[in-house]
Amino acid sequence: MNKLDELKHNLTEEKLQNEKPSNGTVSRGPSPNRGQSLRDVDAVGPDAEDKREWQKKRGIDRSKQVKLVKLCHMRYQHPDLNKITTFLRDFGMHVTKKGDGERWFRGYGPDQYVYYAKQGPKKYLGGAFEVESREDLEKALKIPGATVLSDGIEEMKDAPGGGYIVTIADPEGFPINFVHGQAEVKEERAKPAKLMLNDEVDKPRQKAFQRFDPGPAEVHKLGHFGLNVENFPAQMAWYTQNFNIVPSDILYVPLDKIDPETNQPVRKEVALFGHIDRGQDLVDHHTFFMTTLTPGVEKHVHHSSFEVHDFDTQALGHQWLVEKKYTPVWGVGRHILGSQIFDYWWDINGFMVEHYADGDLVNIDTPMGFGPAGHEGLAVWGPDVPTEFLE
Template sequence: MPVLGPLSFTLEVPSLDEGVRFYTDAGLVGDVAKGEGGDIARLRCPGQDRDSIVLLGGFPRKRLHHISLRADGLDDMATLAAEHGGEVVAAPDGFEDNGLWVEDPHGMLIHLSERPADPELEAAAPFQVNAPGLTVRKRRSAMLPGASYAPAKPLRLGHILVFSPDVPASVAFMTDALGMGLADRAQDIIAFCCARRDSDHHVVAFAKSPGVGFHHGSFMVSDPDEVGRGGRALLAKAKLGDWGFGRHTIGSNFFHYIQDPWGSWFEYYSDMDHIDDYALWTPTNYEMSDSLANWGPEVPHDFVHNYETDPEPFQAVRKEPVTA
């Protein structure tokens, strides 16, 4: 009866055009449908046949609508959700009544569905690093001229980070009701949950805030160089905030975050820790000094700010990015 992995996240947004522009600049593909129920945009990774992001247009401000996870054993989950402070609810207007819709103890909506796993990604060329006493790349340059590289190509949605007013309670619901595992945490401020088999280090993560909200969606690319190139290219188009290039302690992944038009974030990542069998994994409680990064630039002042709980919505102030 466990969660098996991430599928998508759905946001209410003021401007569908802005959202589609931002996410297509990030390398996703999709389309917009207009109808009586409102305008909706569906975006996916190139080569995938399912949505990774759904945007609902025409709302006064950005707000998390729900997250979608792949799972099995939905009947058991329905029972356990009610036993652990959640509630089974009807599908929201405009969405199919399939799978299982639940609210967690804080009212965050989660859609659980049984569907086949995505096809395995094709193996990429190894990212080779010449190290002291271990020269693995000889008689060739590691880097081509910058213009030789195609734009960043997101391969799949890796994880979703959301805000929670009570991180331990959110983790307890995900583990006890939805069959996930606690991968690691930093005190009671941030925590990372994984699937129990063949999982990225985290599938759903929580950061402490006065209320529920969306922080970021993270998309895998081929290697650290693509994280860096993709982040700089998206920053040049979005002209808002960014954080990166850097590397996390928790999960070990290289990262670059770009702020979206509503104050939340898009992450490119590569080289994430993998948990093949949660029974063989031991969670660590990290100090707060390691909660965000092992190394990287200074953290933006509003990186962990939940604009969804603010009386006033995020005001985008465009800027010209600094170029190297």
């Protein structure tokens, strides 16, 4: 059931013909929809590759990589901190600290903050990854093809939890940040209750009624961010060689020529869903997303995505944002790659942000998959994909 036509249970004309009994009448209607939690190797399917073999073929030396631990926060610059604060609160974040021309916003998860906003003209300031050691910060300053934007290793004196940061630009100029030495969160943060759910057979929720309070979809953590780049092959090589980022899935378009070695159509790779390689540890299906530009569109950050508790939380948050008259992009729906339930919105300055719930977990043993690019494969259910999401 990993193929789109199987997921959507389209009943083809051929299938209808095969199901005709001898009298020529069709015996039944369309198959009902079905969902199941497939093993990773079965869901990925046969068009797959071992990640270590993929790295080996590309000459990737893992000992030289900057070792990422997790994605911890996003950094943006906004013209009006009060207005973006109102939006981010309605989006489900909490102000954890206000400074002179800067603010930090947290979720209820383990990170000191998940979003940093600086006063100034609209500008993308990059995602921030926690790294294993100070040596990794020093290594980041020496990456070939990068431009150092920070004054070496800078101390984050005013930031909640302190720590140190390095900021560089990738070969196309996108900023990327690395932090180390932040203090752990000590306070106990309230977490949403896990709902009991009844289905047609198992009914653990007995004499207990589902009740909800309206409000924003509270953010747990930052999950991933994505870039639309000019030179996709070069950018993918740069990120996967210099950091412990490995593909979970790569999307391609077939070219009008045949590879003489495989006798298969040549593929042009156009999109990467990458996760942080922590070996056997389970991590999010993708922490970093990258795709090639739509013709005529300038390179830009595509979106950043924040995890929420569950589907009800997400739906109530969607309703809250609608009532506040913010601008939706796409959702609510469910992705195929990563499986997340998604809901995309524009913030007040035109940056795209996402709520997601119920995402896949993978590790180094999960095969990396290959699939054809196309908007039809972006979701198994939900509204039609809007043009602005594809740009």
